[in-house]
Amino acid sequence: MNPPSSSAPAETSRPEHLASLASEPEIHPSGLPVHRRLTDLDPVAARRAERQVAALFALSALGTVIFLVGYVAFPLGQGTKDPASLVWSNRLLGGGLALSLFCLGAGAIHWARKLMPVEELVEERHPLHSSAAQRAGLVEQLAASGESTGFTRRKLIKRALLPAAGLLALPPLVLLRDLGPLPGRVLRETLWAAGVRVHSDVTNQPLRPEDIPIGGMVPAIPANLKDVPTENGAQLNARAKAALLLVRMEPRQIVSQQGAQWDYQGILAFSKICTHVGCPLGLYEQQTHKMMCPCHQSTFNLADSAKVVFGPAKRHLPQLPLTVDAEGYLVAAAGFAEPVGPSFWERGGA
Amino acid sequence: MSGLANGVEGAVTYVDDRTGVTKVVKKGMSKVFPDHWSFMLGEIALYSFIILLLSGTFLSLFFKPSQVEVIYNGSYVPLQGISMSEAYASTVRLSWDIRGGLVMRQIHHWAALIFVAAIAVHMMRIFFTGAFRKPRELNWLIGVGLLTLALLEGFAGYSLPDDLLSGTGLRIAEGVLLSIPVVGTYLSFFAFGGEFPGADFISRLYIVHVLLVPGIILALITVHLMLLVLQKHTQWPGPGRTESNVVGYPLYPVYTAKAGGFFFVVFGVTALMGGFVQINPIWLYGPYIPSQITAGAQPDWYIGFLEGGLRMFPNWEFSLWGYTLTLNPLMAGLIIPGVMFTALGLYPFLEAWVTGDRREHHLLDRPRNHPVRTGLGVMGATFYAILLVGGGNDLIAVAFGLSVQSITWALRILIFVLPVLTFIVTKRICLGLQRRDRDLLLHGRETGVVQRLPNGEYLEVHAPISAEERAALLAHEVQRPAELPPAYDETGIPRRTRRLDRVRVRLNRWYFGDLVAKPSPAELEAAQAHAVGHGPEATRTTPELEPGRAPSSPE
Numbered sequence: 001m002n003p004p005s006s007s008a009p010a011e012t013s014r015p016e017h018l019a020s021l022a023s024e025p026e027i028h029p030s031g032l033p034v035h036r037r038l039t040d041l042d043p044v045a046a047r048r049a050e051r052q053v054a055a056l057f058a059l060s061a062l063g064t065v066i067f068l069v070g071y072v073a074f075p076l077g078q079g080t081k082d083p084a085s086l087v088w089s090n091r092l093l094g095g096g097l098a099l100s101l102f103c104l105g106a107g108a109i110h111w112a113r114k115l116m117p118v119e120e121l122v123e124e125r126h127p128l129h130s131s132a133a134q135r136a137g138l139v140e141q142l143a144a145s146g147e148s149t150g151f152t153r154r155k156l157i158k159r160a161l162l163p164a165a166g167l168l169a170l171p172p173l174v175l176l177r178d179l180g181p182l183p184g185r186v187l188r189e190t191l192w193a194a195g196v197r198v199h200s201d202v203t204n205q206p207l208r209p210e211d212i213p214i215g216g217m218v219p220a221i222p223a224n225l226k227d228v229p230t231e232n233g234a235q236l237n238a239r240a241k242a243a244l245l246l247v248r249m250e251p252r253q254i255v256s257q258q259g260a261q262w263d264y265q266g267i268l269a270f271s272k273i274c275t276h277v278g279c280p281l282g283l284y285e286q287q288t289h290k291m292m293c294p295c296h297q298s299t300f301n302l303a304d305s306a307k308v309v310f311g312p313a314k315r316h317l318p319q320l321p322l323t324v325d326a327e328g329y330l331v332a333a334a335g336f337a338e339p340v341g342p343s344f345w346e347r348g349g350a
Numbered sequence: 351m352s353g354l355a356n357g358v359e360g361a362v363t364y365v366d367d368r369t370g371v372t373k374v375v376k377k378g379m380s381k382v383f384p385d386h387w388s389f390m391l392g393e394i395a396l397y398s399f400i401i402l403l404l405s406g407t408f409l410s411l412f413f414k415p416s417q418v419e420v421i422y423n424g425s426y427v428p429l430q431g432i433s434m435s436e437a438y439a440s441t442v443r444l445s446w447d448i449r450g451g452l453v454m455r456q457i458h459h460w461a462a463l464i465f466v467a468a469i470a471v472h473m474m475r476i477f478f479t480g481a482f483r484k485p486r487e488l489n490w491l492i493g494v495g496l497l498t499l500a501l502l503e504g505f506a507g508y509s510l511p512d513d514l515l516s517g518t519g520l521r522i523a524e525g526v527l528l529s530i531p532v533v534g535t536y537l538s539f540f541a542f543g544g545e546f547p548g549a550d551f552i553s554r555l556y557i558v559h560v561l562l563v564p565g566i567i568l569a570l571i572t573v574h575l576m577l578l579v580l581q582k583h584t585q586w587p588g589p590g591r592t593e594s595n596v597v598g599y600p601l602y603p604v605y606t607a608k609a610g611g612f613f614f615v616v617f618g619v620t621a622l623m624g625g626f627v628q629i630n631p632i633w634l635y636g637p638y639i640p641s642q643i644t645a646g647a648q649p650d651w652y653i654g655f656l657e658g659g660l661r662m663f664p665n666w667e668f669s670l671w672g673y674t675l676t677l678n679p680l681m682a683g684l685i686i687p688g689v690m691f692t693a694l695g696l697y698p699f700l701e702a703w704v705t706g707d708r709r710e711h712h713l714l715d716r717p718r719n720h721p722v723r724t725g726l727g728v729m730g731a732t733f734y735a736i737l738l739v740g741g742g743n744d745l746i747a748v749a750f751g752l753s754v755q756s757i758t759w760a761l762r763i764l765i766f767v768l769p770v771l772t773f774i775v776t777k778r779i780c781l782g783l784q785r786r787d788r789d790l791l792l793h794g795r796e797t798g799v800v801q802r803l804p805n806g807e808y809l810e811v812h813a814p815i816s817a818e819e820r821a822a823l824l825a826h827e828v829q830r831p832a833e834l835p836p837a838y839d840e841t842g843i844p845r846r847t848r849r850l851d852r853v854r855v856r857l858n859r860w861y862f863g864d865l866v867a868k869p870s871p872a873e874l875e876a877a878q879a880h881a882v883g884h885g886p887e888a889t890r891t892t893p894e895l896e897p898g899r900a901p902s903s904p905e
């Protein structure tokens with residue numbers, strides 16, 4: 001931060017790099033380099049520095065005024081209809097604060113650099129460690145004190161104390177038990193079951209096969225999702241597992257699917273939840289029938305049993321068998337045959 | 351002057367009568383701190399933490415850590431009438447209806463990014479200058495702990511608003527949790543109070559974010575700084591600076607003005623960013639709905655390396671006795687970062703074991719003088735950088751019109767190749783710089799002045815370097831590589847060495863093997879005499895007669 005300021009006045013016309021020997025006297029007899037600033041030599045420069053510091057502090061005060069003006073001049077909330085008010089409020093508050101803080105700091109630093117003492121001080125380091133005698137004394141005292149309690153001698157106390165102290169680790173762990181229910185089977189269950197209607201996730205209306213054009217993709221949810229109470233996140237939990245993707249292709253384009261006739265006239269339904277770490281899928285390439293996860297780019301070929309063709313996911317997207325009910329609405333022919341979403345230890349199967 | 355002294359005297363008397371702190375304060379005031387720009391990196395980390403505490407306190411006055419569903423009716427029109435969690439609604443309200451709320455939120459977010467970045471760069475400074483050596487290994491460990499906590503704290507913070515982006519981040523974290531063998535499902539259910547997303551997590555995360563983690567960070571920072579005061583700051587070698595002193599400016603007044611002023615400068619810059627550079631406009635993302643997603647979503651930068659691991663690691667998954675072991679989230683989310691941070695924490699101890707150096711060090715190393723350490727550091731940084739780039743592979747694909755698959759495959763290969771390559775290149779560069787230092791000491795600096803001698807020969811004039819420079823260049827020691835004891839002892843019987851000792855000696859020779867020798871005193875004297883013979887005036891007319899002489903072989 002403090003390169004030795006060149007003490008050689010411009011009396012020589014030699015290029016500085018040739019005059020390097022002239023820098024020799026800059027080492028003080030104490031061994032430290034001598035720093036000399038213009039402000040130490042020239043009272044005019046010192047007064048100029050003083051004015052600069054004062055100007056910075058004045059600018060800081062100006063910044064605070066700008067902040068206060070911004071606070072009052074740009075009201076937010078229902079009272080104002082103008083969204084630009086937020087932009088200007090933010091600029092004036094942030095800018096005003098920045099000016100006041102920055103200039104306060106810059107003033108202090110300028111003051112220190114130009115006008116405060118420039119001499120470096122030397123502080124001796126002393127060995128961190130204590131003397132060998134002190135150490136030995138402490139070791140002895142610790143050992144003697146330990147001995148005096150009889151901890152090593154009285155085996156019974158030792159045998160009782162250690163397990164008792166160890167057991168104390170259990171209450172904090174046990175107390176955490178009620179943080180949540182045990183997993184049970186809920187990760188394997190979704191709202192989908194035979195006869196559950198497929199609703200569009202956009203309109204929440206039941207879907208007919210003709211609502212889905214060839215090449216189209218429709219996000220869907222089960223009709224019974226709205227019956228799940230919103231309390232305690234139950235509905236969000238159900239949605240996180242039941243979210244569905246409907247795609248339609250020419251039946252001849254379907255290379256394979258996870259069960260015989262699980263499509264309905266080329267309409268296929270897959271879990272929308274990526275089998276990698278659970279992001280909802282969303283990037284569909286209708287020409288190649290590839291579905292990509294925007295999070296980590298796992299890619300599934302929906303025309304071929306939703307097998308993984310790229311990325312970090314290992315398993316295919318579970319397929320939901322589709323059919324139509326008496327009124328011609330798309331319904332699930334059965335629930336999912338396997339758990340949806342990311343892998344977990346108890347999931348089983350490869 | 352005397353007026354000031356009178357005023358101060360009253361205060362000193364009052365406090366000292368009640369505490370007797372005069373001696374401590376007096377000693378503390380004259381405590382010396384060396385000056386160097388790189389010593390300010392840790393200060394930036396400290397100051398941004400203070401900014402985080404201040405701005406975060408303001409935010410907590412308005413934020414409601416609750417996942418209860420409410421209907422938004424604030425002044426941001428596109429969200430009006432939409433059902434969302436109270437956490438999200440209160441964050442939108444805080445941004446749109448509270449004056450100064452948005453600027454504070456943005457200051458808080460920018461300060462968090464700066465906090466982690468400053469810790470990382472500060473840590474690199476410590477690493478590359480060898481400031482972690484005895485007696486500072488414990489402070490290094492505290493620093494690794496602080497970095498880990500800072501990542502955790504940052505992730506917890508940006509997960510709180512419960513917007514679509516942060517909810518997706520939590521979903522990924524839950525997926526990683528689920529991948530832990532045996533207990534993963536249970537951990538996830540305990541953390542989220544049941545299934546994801548549940549309704550408990552935001553309030554739990556809130557107390558972790560505003561009390562638990564910052565409390566630990568504050569405690570560790572306190573110990574970190576206490577150790578700094580106790581051990582005194584390291585310093586760069588230079589005239590008058592030795593292993594047994596510290597040269598610099600006193601805490602009061604110079605350092606107080608500089609460091610205190612610097613706090614306001616850091617705060618000012620952060621406020622400027624908060625006012626003018628938008629960050630995390632959560633109202634645009636919408637509330638978190640677990641069936642929705644946006645493309646091109648990015649975490650905060652310091653989580654990017656985990657994201658990159660998740661994108662790059664192969665999709666390995668195994669079935670074991672009817673149980674599922676899914677390796678991608680486990681490796682990328684937990685094991686690889688775990689190994690990285692463990693290696694970081696252990697490095698000072700490993701290096702000390704290899705070098706066999708048990709002495710205290712207070713003078714900093716120039717990175718070039720420890721080519722293997724510097725190479726290893728660059729190697730680690732490269733590994734990290736590739737993971738980070740992997741976290742943005744989709745953005746890179748869009749920006750450069752490349753396929754995201756080929757980027758991923760390229761990175762999968764590069765993560766093995768590039769770190770090795772950068773190690774070799776860095777080590778070579780360091781050794782080259784060592785040779786240049788040696789050259790500077792023996793022959794001085796090239797002046798760029800080329801002269802023609804009477805006999806027609808062209809030579810470049812060399813100027814001697816300053817005493818300060820010379821002191822800095824000569825300060826380090828060149829340690830000789832360790833030797834294995836002779837294979838046979840005096841009686842001709844094969845000597846048995848422990849395998850671990852042989853490994854240590856081999857590593858030691860690798861560590862110190864190629865170092866360039868410093869000029870010996872005799873060589874220096876000869877070079878000096880040579881220069882003095884020409885005299886300062888003569889340097890202008892008579893050139894160095896041996897320009898560019900190759901450094902002699904190590905003594």
